[in-house]
Amino acid sequence: MTRAETKERNRRALLDAAFQVVSRDGYRAKLDEIAERADLTTGAVYSLFGSKNGLVLALVADHLRPYYEEIEQAVPAGLDLLEAVDAFARYYRRSCDGPDALSRLSLQFTLLDMALHDPELRSRLAMSIRSQEEHLVALFTGRPHSGGVVTTRQARRLTIALRALFVGLGQGVPLGLAPGADEQYFADAARALASGTSLIDHDADAS
Numbered sequence: 001m002t003r004a005e006t007k008e009r010n011r012r013a014l015l016d017a018a019f020q021v022v023s024r025d026g027y028r029a030k031l032d033e034i035a036e037r038a039d040l041t042t043g044a045v046y047s048l049f050g051s052k053n054g055l056v057l058a059l060v061a062d063h064l065r066p067y068y069e070e071i072e073q074a075v076p077a078g079l080d081l082l083e084a085v086d087a088f089a090r091y092y093r094r095s096c097d098g099p100d101a102l103s104r105l106s107l108q109f110t111l112l113d114m115a116l117h118d119p120e121l122r123s124r125l126a127m128s129i130r131s132q133e134e135h136l137v138a139l140f141t142g143r144p145h146s147g148g149v150v151t152t153r154q155a156r157r158l159t160i161a162l163r164a165l166f167v168g169l170g171q172g173v174p175l176g177l178a179p180g181a182d183e184q185y186f187a188d189a190a191r192a193l194a195s196g197t198s199l200i201d202h203d204a205d206a207s
Contacts, residue, residue, distance in 0.1 A: 014034065
C-alpha cells in the first residue's frame with residue numbers, strides 16, 4: 001500500500017472504532033480504547049485528527065456527508081420550493097426506518113451529551129453542523145416560490161426551522177413517540193413551515 005492508502009485505511013479504522021466507543025461511552029470515551037479497536041496507537045489519532053475533539057468532529061462529518069449527498073439526489077433541480085421541501089421531508093421520514101436509525105439516534109444523543117460537558121467541542125460541533133447545513137441552504141436557494149425566488153437568507157431561515165422540526169420528529173419515530181407520523185405527515189408539516197412565516201425576515205423588512 002502507498003503512504004496515502006495506509007493513511008486513509010488508518011483514518012477509516014479510527015472513525016469506525018470511534019463510532020462504536022463514542023456511541024457507547026459518550027464524553028467518557030477513551031482514546032486508548034478507540035486506538036486499540038482500530039489496531040493503532042493513540043499517536044495515530046493525534047497525527048490524523050489532532051485531538052479527541054478533532055476525531056469526534058471528523059466522525060460527525062463522516063456520518064453527515066453521505067446524508068447530504070443522498071438529499072441532493074432525492075430533491076432534484078426543477079422543483080419549486082414547496083415541491084422540494086415535500087421531497088426532502090419524505091426522504092427524511094424514510095431514513096427514520098433505515099436499519100441504522102437507532103445507531104444514528106444513539107450517536108446523536110451521545111454527541112449532545114459530549115457537547116454539554118465540553119464547551120470547546122460544543123462550539124466546534126455547532127460550527128461543523130452549520131457548515132454541513134449550507135448544503136440544504138444551497139438546495140433551497142433560487143427555487144420559485146410565491147411569485148419570486150427564494151433568497152439565500154430565506155433558505156437559511158427555512159433550513160433552521162426544518163432542522164428543528166425534523167430532529168424532533170426524527171427522534172420520536174424510532175422511539176415510538178410519534179404515532180401516525182408517516183411520510184405524508186412529515187411532508188404536510190414541512191410544507192406548512194415553508195408556506196408560513198418561516199421565510200419572512202422581519203429584520204430585513206424593518207431595514
